[in-house]
Amino acid sequence: MNELPIDILVNKKNLLPRNYCPKNLVVTDQNENNFHKYKDPNLKPMVRADIYPYIQLMINDAKRDGVEFIIDSGYRSYNYQQVLLDNLIKEKGAEAYTLIALPGSSEHQTGLAIDIAYYHNGVYDDNVKGEDKEAIWLANNSYKYGFILRYPKDKENITGFQYEPWHFRFVGLKLAEKLYKTNMTLDEYYSKKINNTLV
Numbered sequence: 001m002n003e004l005p006i007d008i009l010v011n012k013k014n015l016l017p018r019n020y021c022p023k024n025l026v027v028t029d030q031n032e033n034n035f036h037k038y039k040d041p042n043l044k045p046m047v048r049a050d051i052y053p054y055i056q057l058m059i060n061d062a063k064r065d066g067v068e069f070i071i072d073s074g075y076r077s078y079n080y081q082q083v084l085l086d087n088l089i090k091e092k093g094a095e096a097y098t099l100i101a102l103p104g105s106s107e108h109q110t111g112l113a114i115d116i117a118y119y120h121n122g123v124y125d126d127n128v129k130g131e132d133k134e135a136i137w138l139a140n141n142s143y144k145y146g147f148i149l150r151y152p153k154d155k156e157n158i159t160g161f162q163y164e165p166w167h168f169r170f171v172g173l174k175l176a177e178k179l180y181k182t183n184m185t186l187d188e189y190y191s192k193k194i195n196n197t198l199v
């Protein structure tokens with residue numbers, strides 16, 4: 001399989017194959033205290049190499065605005081997503097299916113999606129809420145760096161995912177701006193494209 005286009009649609013109806021892995025992943029240096037508790041430093045969050053410069057620029061510009069966050073999670077393999085799901089099923093039962101993406105339906109497998117976290121008063125926190133200044137900054141500015149808030153509030157029925165104020169997806173500068181300015185999800189964009197009703 002070739003490298004996926006940056007505007008690839010991945011959701012519960014458009015699954016990635018089990019064996020798909022991006023070829024050009026880079027290890028980010030953004031997370032010393034991550035939720036996955038990686039022991040091996042090589043297992044720090046990874047993203048596709050072609051999007052990392054945009055992330056770095058976004059992080060630096062945010063800092064200038066007094067907003068600091070880190071990458072909490074980047075690329076995840078199909079199998080790792082399965083492990084996360086299995087663990088959550090043990091903890092929460094069937095509810096797990098509504099809380100975490102099924103393997104193949106997670107954008108994290110593309111290497112184009114990141115979850116963010118931050119330190120508040122020196123304490124690591126991945127419980128990101130929509131009203132946090134970091135989430136607000138990202139929701140309003142991430143499009144300038146090619147990212148979209150992928151699972152917005154009130155669009156759960158369209159995206160098939162709960163509101164996730166921490167999850168951002170790279171789609172490229174042009175498309176990110178278009179989606180931001182028209183308040184459209186990637187799923188809506190694709191269905192309009194298919195139906196030829198895109199303006």
Ligand SMILES: [Zn+2]
Pocket residue numbers: 108113114115166167168
């Ligand atoms: Zn995510």
